[in-house]
Amino acid sequence: MDLNYSPEEAAFREEVRAWLSANLPPDLKEKVASYAHLSKDDLLRWHRILARQGWVAPAWPKEWGGTGWNVVQRYIFEEELGYAGAPPLIPFGLTMCAAVLLRFGTEAQKKRFLPRIYDGDDFWCQGYSEPGSGSDLASLKTRAVLKGNEYIVNGQKIWTTLAHYADWIFCLVRTDPGAERRQEGISFVLIDMKTPGITVRPLMLMDGAHEVNEVFFDDVRVAAENLVHEEGKGWTVAKYLLGYERMNTGRIGESRRQLAALKEFASSRIQDSRFRDRLSRLEIELMALEITNLRFLDRMRRTGQPPGADVSMLKIKGTEIQQGITELMLQAADPAASDAFTEAVRRKYLSMRKTTIYAGSNEIQRNIIAKMTLGL
Amino acid sequence: MNFDYNEEQQLLADSVRRFLAKDYDFEARRKIVASEAGWSASAWSTFAEMGLTGLVFPAEHGGFGGGAVDLMGIMEAFGEALVVEPYLPTLMGGLAVARSPLARSILPAVVEGKMKLAFAHAEKGARYDLGFVKTQARKAGEGWTLEGEKAGVVGAPMADRLVVSAAAPDGVALFLAENPAGKPYRTVDEMRAADPVFRGAKAERLDGGIALVEELTDFAAALVCAEAVGAMKFACDTTLEYLKTRKQFGVPIGTFQALQHRMVDMFIAQEQARSMACLACSKVDQATDAKERARAVSAAKIKIADSARHVSQESVQLHGGMGMSEELKVSHSFRRLTVIAGQFGDADHHLARFAAL
Numbered sequence: 001m002d003l004n005y006s007p008e009e010a011a012f013r014e015e016v017r018a019w020l021s022a023n024l025p026p027d028l029k030e031k032v033a034s035y036a037h038l039s040k041d042d043l044l045r046w047h048r049i050l051a052r053q054g055w056v057a058p059a060w061p062k063e064w065g066g067t068g069w070n071v072v073q074r075y076i077f078e079e080e081l082g083y084a085g086a087p088p089l090i091p092f093g094l095t096m097c098a099a100v101l102l103r104f105g106t107e108a109q110k111k112r113f114l115p116r117i118y119d120g121d122d123f124w125c126q127g128y129s130e131p132g133s134g135s136d137l138a139s140l141k142t143r144a145v146l147k148g149n150e151y152i153v154n155g156q157k158i159w160t161t162l163a164h165y166a167d168w169i170f171c172l173v174r175t176d177p178g179a180e181r182r183q184e185g186i187s188f189v190l191i192d193m194k195t196p197g198i199t200v201r202p203l204m205l206m207d208g209a210h211e212v213n214e215v216f217f218d219d220v221r222v223a224a225e226n227l228v229h230e231e232g233k234g235w236t237v238a239k240y241l242l243g244y245e246r247m248n249t250g251r252i253g254e255s256r257r258q259l260a261a262l263k264e265f266a267s268s269r270i271q272d273s274r275f276r277d278r279l280s281r282l283e284i285e286l287m288a289l290e291i292t293n294l295r296f297l298d299r300m301r302r303t304g305q306p307p308g309a310d311v312s313m314l315k316i317k318g319t320e321i322q323q324g325i326t327e328l329m330l331q332a333a334d335p336a337a338s339d340a341f342t343e344a345v346r347r348k349y350l351s352m353r354k355t356t357i358y359a360g361s362n363e364i365q366r367n368i369i370a371k372m373t374l375g376l
Numbered sequence: 377m378n379f380d381y382n383e384e385q386q387l388l389a390d391s392v393r394r395f396l397a398k399d400y401d402f403e404a405r406r407k408i409v410a411s412e413a414g415w416s417a418s419a420w421s422t423f424a425e426m427g428l429t430g431l432v433f434p435a436e437h438g439g440f441g442g443g444a445v446d447l448m449g450i451m452e453a454f455g456e457a458l459v460v461e462p463y464l465p466t467l468m469g470g471l472a473v474a475r476s477p478l479a480r481s482i483l484p485a486v487v488e489g490k491m492k493l494a495f496a497h498a499e500k501g502a503r504y505d506l507g508f509v510k511t512q513a514r515k516a517g518e519g520w521t522l523e524g525e526k527a528g529v530v531g532a533p534m535a536d537r538l539v540v541s542a543a544a545p546d547g548v549a550l551f552l553a554e555n556p557a558g559k560p561y562r563t564v565d566e567m568r569a570a571d572p573v574f575r576g577a578k579a580e581r582l583d584g585g586i587a588l589v590e591e592l593t594d595f596a597a598a599l600v601c602a603e604a605v606g607a608m609k610f611a612c613d614t615t616l617e618y619l620k621t622r623k624q625f626g627v628p629i630g631t632f633q634a635l636q637h638r639m640v641d642m643f644i645a646q647e648q649a650r651s652m653a654c655l656a657c658s659k660v661d662q663a664t665d666a667k668e669r670a671r672a673v674s675a676a677k678i679k680i681a682d683s684a685r686h687v688s689q690e691s692v693q694l695h696g697g698m699g700m701s702e703e704l705k706v707s708h709s710f711r712r713l714t715v716i717a718g719q720f721g722d723a724d725h726h727l728a729r730f731a732a733l
Contacts, residue, residue, distance in 0.1 A: 001385075001445050002378045003658045009377070072377065277727045281682075284652075284675045284730075291651035298379045313644045363637065370636035374616055374643060 003291070005076075013076050020084040023049060032085045033261070035344035037209065040123065040165040046087045047094075047120040057094050057118055061102065064110070065118045071297050082253025090162060093117040093124035097170050099244050100188065100237055104229040113168075113190070127157040127171035127191070127215060128238070135364050137172070138183050138235065142217060144173035146224060146231075151175075151189060153197075153220040159358075163200050163213040166193050172234050179232065188234035190226040197221070207350040242360065250293050250318035255286055258325045265345075266332035275332070282324045289317045309372030312365035319355040319362065326352040379654060381449050388426070389449025395422055396457040402705045405458060414560070414568040415461045415534050423463065424489025433470055437483035443661035444595060448602040448653065455606025458705070458712055460567050462492055462531025464599060468592050469493025472539040472550050476582040482537070482552070494535035494555075495596075496526040496572055497589060504725040506589050511574065513542035513549060513581075520544075520581050522553060522574035532570035533560035540572075540579065541589055548586040551579035565715040566708065590666065594673040597720035598656035601680045604716045605653045608646045608684065611691035611709045615639065618695055635694060642690050645683040652676035671733045674726040680716070681723035688713035 005013070028046055031038060050056040058074045060066035069077065081089075089095075098117055101110050116122040133140040142155025153173060163169065169191050179185030191198070197220040202210045229237050259282070269275045293314055296307055330349040333342045356362045370376040381389065400419060408416045423429055431446055433439025440446075447467075454463065470486045470493055473479050485491035502508035511524025522542050532538065532555065540551045556577060558570035619630030619639060629635055656676035663669035688710045692699035699706055717723070 001381060001448075001654060001658060003655065004662075005377055273728075273731075276731050277724075280727050280730050281678065284679050285648075287655065287675055288648040288651045288679055291655055292647055294377060295379045295651060295654075298377060302380075310647075313647060316644065317648070366637045366640040367633070369640045369643065370633075374636075374639060376616075376619060376630040376636050376639065 003294075005072075009072060009076060012073055013080060016077055016080045017084070019053070020080060020086065023053070024084055024086050025049075028087050029085045032087055034341060035348045038087050040162075043087055043090055043165075044120050044123070047089060050089070051119055056089065056120075057098065059095075060098060060114075060118075064098075064102070064114050071300050075293070075297055079253035079256075082251055082255075083257050084253075085257055090123070092126045092161070092166075092170070093122060093168075095244060096126060096241055097124050097168075097190075100170070100228055100241060103240060104188075104233075104237055108225070109190075109228065122167045123162070123165050125160050125163045125166035125169045125193075125215075127160060127169045129159045130156060131158050135361055137238070138186065140172055140174060140186065142171065142173045143177070144175050144187060144189060144222070146175070149224045151222040151224060151227070153189070153191065153217045153222055155217050157215040157217075158212075159203070160200075160213045160215045161211060161358075163193070163215050164202065164210065169193055169215065170228075172238055175231050175234075183235035184232050186234035186238075187231050188228045188237040189222055190228065191217075191220065191222050195220050195222065205351065205354070207347040209347070209351060250289060250314040251322060252286065252290050252293060252318070255318070255321050255325060258322075258329075259283060259286060262325055262329050262332065265329060269332050275328075279328060282321060282328065285317065285321050285324070289314065289321060292317070309368050312360075312368045315359065316356075316362045316365050322355050323352050381445075385446055385449050388428075388446075389453055391426060392428070392450050392453045393456075395426070396453055396459070400457050400459065402708075405460065409460060409566045413534060414562070414566075419459075420461055420492070421489050423461070424487070428463070429466065429489050430487035432467055433474060433483050433487055434479075437474070437479055438487040439483065444598050444602075444657035445661050447599055448657050451599050451602035452606035452609070455603035455608075455712070456610045458565075458607065458610075458708055460565075462494060462534055462567070464596055464603075465494040465529075465531030465535065466492045467599075468495035468596050469535070469537070469539040471592055471595065472582060472584070472588065473552060475584055475588075478552055478580060478582065491536045492531065492534055494529050494531035494538050495592065496529045496532065496538045496540045497593075498526060498528050500525070500527045504721040506593060507548065507586060509541050509543050509548050511540065511542040513544040513551060513579070515545075516578070520551060520579045522551060522577045522579045525571060525573050527571045528563075528569050529572055530563065530567050530569045532558065532572055533568045538572060539582070540574065542579075544581075546585075548589065550582040550584055550588060552582055553577055553579040563715065565712040587666070590670070593720050594669055595660050597673050597677050598653070598660045600716050600719050601649070601653040601656050601676045604680045604684050604713060605646065605650045607709045607713050607716070608642075608649060608687045611687050611706060611713065612639075612642050612646050614706050614709075615642065615691045615694050618698075622696075638690055638694065642687050645686050649680050649683040649687075652679040667733055671730065674721075674730040674733070677721055677726045678723045678730065681718070681726070684713040684717045 028042055057065050058067040058069050058077055062068050101113055130140050144151040144153045171189050171191055172186050173189055174185050175187040176185035197218040199216040201214045203212045203214055296311055326349045329345045333345050428450060430439040431442040435441050470483060473482045499510055513520050513522055522540060535555050538553050538555050540553050541548055542551055556572045558572045560568050560570050563569050619635060620628055622629050656673045659669050659672035691706050692710050695706055698704055701707060
């Protein structure tokens with residue numbers, strides 16, 4: 001047992017850190033640090049800086065632009081991005097759609113979409129949730145009917161993050177309402193957001209931000225070649241993606257940076273032992289999560305196996321910690337202050353309540369561990 | 377980076393588990409706990425044969441020069457089986473002696489399993505303040521005499537010698553003394569302890585003072601973290617088994633989501649505790665200074681205290697009335713985990729220390 005990074009890994013971290021300090025634009029770093037709104041241009045600017053360096057999609061196979069880094073290097077890279085305060089890389093194209101195409105896509109689909117995802121030419125969003133289908137995703141109703149070589153799509157998606165920026169949406173749709181198992185009637189399709197019949201309507205959240213949307217489909221015509229995997233196999237695709245989503249929700253580097261910011265912001269309250277102890281407990285939760293995450297990576301590296309269902313605990317603990325930090329920020333704030341940063345801290349607290357709900361609520365994550373890991 | 381035990385560590389932990397499964401099951405343990413002595417001489421001699429009593433001592437005294445990480449797997453196995461023999465007190469005593477010339481006459485017997493020790497440091501009123509030492513040491517010719525009372529010394533009733541802390545003219549110092557054999561009593565977790573009283577007892581001075589007490593206490597705290605992980609593993613495993621087999625309303629109670637989620641939270645607490653035990657034991661072995669070591673150990677002890685309480689309380693609750701019963705091992709892992717939560721400093725103590733570092 002050795003909890004230290006190898007000299008090679010430490011050198012890799014130094015390389016990433018040095019590059020970030022030279023290449024992360026100060027205005028973007030400042031926006032992230034002050035919880036300011038990041039525009040589509042901000043997100044894409046950072047995406048393209050990384051793409052030019054060849055680092056925007058480390059996990060992809062080398063032939064498509066991946067870096068060939070192992071899981072530990074990829075973790076170090078992500079940790080450094082978060083710790084440096086880089087804008088987030090929006091996962092819908094880079095992580096999710098790409099993972100699906102690489103696993104299930106045809107060569108033509110890969111050639112058509114992957115380079116544009118890599119270069120930031122296409123902005124993607126995810127069409128999963130519907131008004132009646134949240135945690136019970138397999139009950140989704142958005143209908144796709146094959147007519148000739150086109151699907152005609154009708155229905156509604158909801159909570160669609162950054163749909164108002166998106167050029168494309170990947171959607172779960174129902175192609176066979178009569179399937180014996182309802183999961184077997186679902187398919188995975190790629191839809192151009194400029195197609196006639198698509199309407200995007202903003203959903204304002206309690207922090208006042210426009211981040212999520214409703215997306216309406218009204219006789220939207222989608223070329224049959226935009227089906228991924230086979231018709232009726234969309235649920236298989238969705239399940240494959242779940243593991244990817246959960247492995248990326250720990251956000252340890254970002255939490256480390258936020259915790260450091262919290263310590264500075266709360267310096268006047270640190271003498272209060274009640275506050276101080278809550279801060280310490282949070283810091284220790286983060287230490288435990290970091291080591292637990294490394295244990296998962298170590299296991300993946302040794303066995304070459306994808307993560308098991310128990311990685312759901314990273315999502316649960318990671319989001320609890322993220323929320324805990326913003327909650328302590330809120331409580332450290334001077335109740336009489338109304339400066340821009342304090343206001344942003346309050347909005348951030350409101351906003352972060354989403355983290356235990358999105359990407360499979362933490363209750364769903366517990367269901368997954370109960371069923372898959374514990375056999376209940 | 378690597379979170380596995382090496383081959384030697386794994387083989388040793390496996391053979392300890394095999395022995396405990398065969399000769400130290402819950403029924404065997406019940407007999408040991410009910411016995412007059414409260415420990416098993418045959419189990420102890422097996423520990424010695426397996427090399428457990430020599431693992432952390434220098435090779436020159438017959439040991440293997442191991443560290444906390446080498447002991448982790450053993451402590452986990454002891455936690456699963458709820459071993460009551462005074463293993464940790466003997467290690468603490470032996471390590472206190474190891475840096476003194478006296479080691480030559482003491483450690484070979486400890487390594488061979490012929491001598492058990494206990495670490496008599498705590499006193500009434502000290503709580504977790506390691507610097508609180510009222511017992512006095514006075515120079516008497518070439519040697520020293522001790523005057524004072526120690527309290528709650530686990531393993532003292534069966535110890536052949538005691539390592540005793542006392543205030544010497546130059547600060548807190550450690551001494552090796554004959555065991556004054558105070559009245560033994562049972563602790564909540566069914567171990568045996570005593571409150572040794574020294575009235576002008578002769579003692580031999582060891583090298584090292586309060587810094588060594590702190591180092592040994594951090595070492596022991598890291599090891600009970602590993603032991604707690606084992607006890608939590610048992611509590612989680614047995615509770616999960618119960619949820620799958622106990623039927624109410626015509627179905628296994630593990631089909632109820634209210635219980636599933638609580639079981640999952642126990643499982644997560646155990647995994648997080650394991651991570652922190654790895655951190656504590658690694659830092660005890662590798663930390664470059666006392667502050668780095670103390671910070672890791674306090675962080676781990678806070679997490680283990682919280683998770684030990686959480687897992688033990690839930691394991692009893694999810695067993696219903698059976699969880700309260702003396703007959704079920706889960707009520708005994710509850711006791712051990714309750715004690716571990718406070719042993720070598722409870723969460724509040726370590727929170728204060730963590731913040732001060």
